[in-house]
Amino acid sequence: MTNPCSMARVLALGCCLALSWPVSGRAAESEAPERVKVESVEVALSSAGPVVLLKAESKAIPVFVDRTVAESIHAALTGRQLPRPLSHDLMHTILQSYGGKVTQAVVTLKGSTFYGALSVDLAGENKVFDSRSSDAIALAIHFSAPILVSRELLENAGKQLEPPPGHIRL
Numbered sequence: 001m002t003n004p005c006s007m008a009r010v011l012a013l014g015c016c017l018a019l020s021w022p023v024s025g026r027a028a029e030s031e032a033p034e035r036v037k038v039e040s041v042e043v044a045l046s047s048a049g050p051v052v053l054l055k056a057e058s059k060a061i062p063v064f065v066d067r068t069v070a071e072s073i074h075a076a077l078t079g080r081q082l083p084r085p086l087s088h089d090l091m092h093t094i095l096q097s098y099g100g101k102v103t104q105a106v107v108t109l110k111g112s113t114f115y116g117a118l119s120v121d122l123a124g125e126n127k128v129f130d131s132r133s134s135d136a137i138a139l140a141i142h143f144s145a146p147i148l149v150s151r152e153l154l155e156n157a158g159k160q161l162e163p164p165p166g167h168i169r170l
Helices: 004-016 027-031 067-078 087-097 133-142 151-157
Strands: 035-037 040-046 049-056 059-064 100-110 113-122 125-132 147-150
Touching (some): 040 059, 040 067, 049 133, 049 147, 059 133, 067 087, 067 133, 087 100, 087 133, 113 133, 125 133, 147 151
Parallel strands (some): 100 147
Antiparallel strands (some): 040 049, 100 113, 113 125
16 A cells, blocks of 8 residues: 555645656757856836846846746745745745755747756755746746856847946946
8 A cells, every 4th residue: 555645745746846847868968058047037027028037147038927927936036925825836835845945947948939947856866847937937036046048048048238327337
């Protein structure tokens, strides 16, 4: 007979990661591009809707998200407690309760779609899950884990940031 606690743990983790699928080991991983750590994340409103800005060096990569994801990311960034937990809050709580944590999120671009690879450590076992970039970003923020992008993505999709008013370039 299966241990009820083990079964509950499996079901909880299954629910937690239901929107993500494990990524099998890829040959391309050995040829991983140079990665850049995102220095800050901001949520902004644009005429096209909410956008998450992944800032690194002097550029920002705009990732358009839905309103709920924008609210979840903004709350995680500011430490604000929402009246009811959103999906990312739930996944964070479930992972934490089983000693799991997100160790990093890698955001990539294929065509015109952003993708996320979410690395999760559970009891010393590290798994990488394919996810929406916005979900990977939100969970990385909830766990204070690094968000990484390739140098190529930063150069090609990153928009040059304007210096603050009064800033003098030397």
